[in-house]
Amino acid sequence: MPNHLAHETSPYLLQHADNPVDWRPWSDEAFEEARRRGVPVLLSVGYSSCHWCHVMAHESFEDEATAAYLNEHFVSVKVDREERPDVDAVYMEAVQAATGQGGWPMTVFLTPDAEPFYFGTYFPPAPRHGMPAFRQVLEGVRTAWTDRREEVRDVAGRIVQDLAARTGIGLGPGAPQPPGTEDLHAALMGLTREFDAMRGGFGGAPKFPPSMALEFLLRHHARTGSEGALQMVSATCEAMARGGIYDQLGGGFARYAVDATWTVPHFEKMLYDNALLGRVYAHLWRATGSDLARRIALETAEFLVREMRTEQGGFASALDADSDDGTGRHVEGAYYVWTPGQLREVLGEDDAEFAAGYFGVTEDGTFEKGASVLQLPDGAQPVQAERVASVRRRLLAARERRARPGRDDKIVAAWNGLAVAALAETGAYFDRPDLIEAATEAADLLVRIHMDQHGRLARTSLDGTAGGHAGVLEDYADAAEGFLALSAVTGEGVWVEFAGLLLDTVLRHFTAEDGTLFDTADDAEALIRRPQDPTDNAAPSGWTAAAGALLSYAAVTGSTRHREAAERALAVVRALGARVPRFIGWGLAVAEAALDGPREVAVVGPDGDPATRALHRAALLGTAPGAVVAVGEPGSEEVPLLLDRPLLEGRPAAYVCRHFTCDAPTADADALAAKLGG
Template sequence: MANRLADATSPYLLQHADNPVDWWEWEPAAFEEARRRDVPIMLSVGYAACHWCHVMAHESFEDEATAAYLNEHFVSIKVDREERPDVDAVYMAATTAMTGQGGWPMTVVLDHDGNPFFAGTYFPDQPRQGMPAFTQVLQALSDAWVNRGEEVRRVADNVRRHLADSSVASAPSGDRQVDIAAVIETLAGEFDPMAGGFGGAPKFPPSMVLEFLRRVAAGPEPDSRVAHMLNRTVAAMARGGMYDQLGGGFARYAVDRGWVVPHFEKMLYDNAQLVGLYARLAGDGSALGARIARESADWMIRELGTPEGAFASALDADSEGVEGKFYVWTPAELVEVLGEEDGAWAAQVLDVTTEGTFEHGASTLQLRHEPDDQERLARVRARLLEARGSRVRPARDDKVVAAWNGLAISGLVDAGILLHEQSYVDAALAAGELLVRLHLRDGRLVRVSRDGVAGRHAGVLEDYGCVANGFLSLAQATADGRWLSRATTLLDTALAEFRADDGGFYDTAADAETLVSRPRDPADNASPSGTSSMIHALVTAHALTGEGRYRTAAEEALATLAPLMTKAPRFAGWSLAAAVTMAEGPLEVAVVGPAGEARDALADRARRLPGAVVVVADEPSAGKAPDIPLLSGRTAVDGRPAAYVCRGFVCERPVTDPDDLPRG
């Protein structure tokens, strides 16, 4: 018999709809029920593609005895972290403060006011590797609630005060500037010179830090270490097992130092950013960047595209209950598909060994070196991809998250423009239209939709920043001022509803649901923080409109991040990328004139300038209203396409020769 989650829209919650646990969604009625029964609340937070969430569900939440104990002694609430990032952020902060680490599944026990007094992550069904069994934890917590109420209240109150204090940030004292040279020294000290990337295992794709390095490398005083860190890492990621060498797209992270074995789930937010990064590297002349951007964009459209025109959230790590089974190969399987000769050749080229690099003698596919016979490689990859198509596919989390679709729009626009592939821009436009149609309501954003139906949860700051950036990318790609107008509407709402007194931002709106603390986390994680995404959008909006208030807001927000950028640059890559561009720019480039090779040459050169804001049109308004102010008054020169290069709307003379454009 299904529980209350049968009516949920979240695929993650629906995975638990048949559990014997009497689950509630996060709602006031759940807290009222806990008060009525005088029992604590067990909050479980995860997401649909989370491998260990599946393990804990199978071991504990599908177990009749465990469920019976939960139902008698707790009110159980299940939350999709991707649907409610605000709830996740508050209790992840509590989990990290109480245990020193965090992760999913997240298990937190709360009092009737939502104050946590216990926190952890995965718990096994039996005591294992020093961890108590989940039932042992539940029994101890229930006993504490009943027999040691004063202790529970003291712990809950201490955690509540800690969360409240940590969510109130004040303007940093002292120097609010960032020493980029010092940041590079810090990153160089954390760089892995053997395998690329930063730190040890596990390794996540440092997309935003890499874009920061790319912008520094293009500056007037290049540092050879910067280019090395960038090039070594993007090549290692693309050639290792974390990248799907057959179908394109990146897994969420590598469990080892050398990028060999991934945690196999594939997330939209990662791939959206990496498509853009590798496309921009292609614009810098990288053949590897062009291949990876094209393959990953094709994968994203093919496997994450929804019938409504947007992009689903993720593919699961598991198929047939086994992590990675869809993606790994043995030498015998290669021979079965390719025959003896090609199978042996493929095993050598793709690092498939008899011992295996993964589990049970299977290997992930790697392409550490390009073989001389590229035609043979293409043929082998196509045959293996076709054969893999007959395997049981991982499940897809098909909810549409506003922020991640904003990232996808920006990434696809960059790929479409820099790789001259209009279908990518068309896909970005379709996603933008879906966001306007379903997620945008009276200037406010809805966080998720599914099957063409908008959800009930309000957007958070990252939704506003990432969607605004996506719309601004579309404005530049199409010269259609409607996208600029939609973006500035979102930015104006964010400035009114999310801004803090010190110029930074909270992650939830002033009128959002009140939690035990108001989340405010400026650090980038796997995707840009709400604050860093807002800074980029505000800078671009200023470049397109000339409205100084957007630039001022960006500068004030960036100043609040100076300590983070200096002390922990790996968690501030997107803010650092903005800081590099904002130091003297960005360049604002309007390219106008009749379509053709001459205009394309100007546009191509302009779009290779790191961080530049570029609009290309036949005429100032391209016949579309409202206009884009950067185009205002710009005309062809003697009938020839011309590029107007400006900083802060102060412009140099127009040029008609691409060689006369700046080079970085």
């Protein structure tokens, strides 16, 4: 019999709708039920492509005896962290403070007033590696709640007080100042110290794609000419592209590598990673002309459109790491890995031997049970382009006959905003109008389904229906970023208007008087504290993403209010950039743009005129950090940057400005490119 999750819109919650555990969604009703019965709440937080979430579900939540014990002694609440990042954030902070680590599934026990008192992540069904069995944990919590309830409530109250004391990130005395040249140089030195010169990336295992830090380094190189910054980007991007973290057959990146060499990934594929990384490779091509960067940017964009696009024109959240291995077992990586024997079955002896050498498939394997993750190891056989293309085509066709990983079709506003920006720019750089069209359709979905007439966003949708949870700061910021990038590419000013609506909501409902930003709106559901975090995680923080969108919007419209809000928000980057540059990379990238201007490029000319197109392309390919671009017919009034910008002696012209003060216009695309670092 279905539990209380049967009518939810989250695919992750629906995966648990038939569990014998009487799950409830996060709701007032769940906590009212706990108060009525006088029992604690089990809060379990995960997401649909989380491998260990699936493991714990199979071992414990599908077990009838465990479920019966939970149903008798607890109210059980299941949360999709992608749908409710606010709930995830406040309780993850408590887990990390109490245990020194975090992760998913997150397992927290709460009082009926939602105050946490016992924490963990994955618990096995039997004691293992020093971890207690889940049933032992349940029994221990139940005993403490029954025998020492007031003591438990006191502990929970102290934890909430401690969390409350952490709230409120101040920007120091005096007027908040964004980072200056010395601050950004100090951040560069910090990244240089942490750079893995042998294998690319930063730090050791597990190794995550450093998308935001790479964007900062590209912009720093563009502003200062630092070859060291560019070398770190190039080396990291090549190592990832050659490694197992990149899908050598179908394109797209896995979430992270479990090792320091990018060889074995955790196989789930996330929308945000691929949007961010696709944009990084496109920007690396723009800076260097690298053939590898061009290939990876295009393959990643094509992966997004082929594998992640939904019927409604948006982009799904994730692909699972696990899939059926052909024997009925759900196994991580089963869709992606190969043995030499499997290569021979598909390719025959000669091509299998060639493919094994080219992709690093060995008898011993690089993964489990003699299987290998495809990569392009150093010393791979010389490229035979036609043969490689044939091998890839046949292996991909064979792989598509395997059981596919599950897909989380939930549309997340923030991550679709990132995808819009990546696809629009990639389509423009490489003359792929199909990618620009895909970006436009996703942006249209955000407006039609997620956005109301007051500029308020729903966090998620599924099958064309908006979910019931309010958008958080990253949704507004990343959607605005996507709209502004799309306007720059298409010349359609309406996207600037939509970005303005979202950013006005940011200023009205997410911004404190001192310029600090909160992750939830001032009228959002009250949790045990209001989450606020300026540091990047897997995607840019809402705080610094908002700073970037505010800065770009101000550059396109001339709005002093939005410019000042961006600069106040960037003050936190000055405080953190030198200390933790890996974790505030997007803020550093935005600070580079602010320091450079950013430059504002207005291109005026008849639509379809080859000279207009040439100037527009030169503007888009300029590497000046965070430069904004507007293009339109002479006399266009849709975008303020285009106002009072006449043709040059009757010819299409481009104006390069800072703070709406412009250099002399040019009709020469090469001269424009030189001005913008193209």
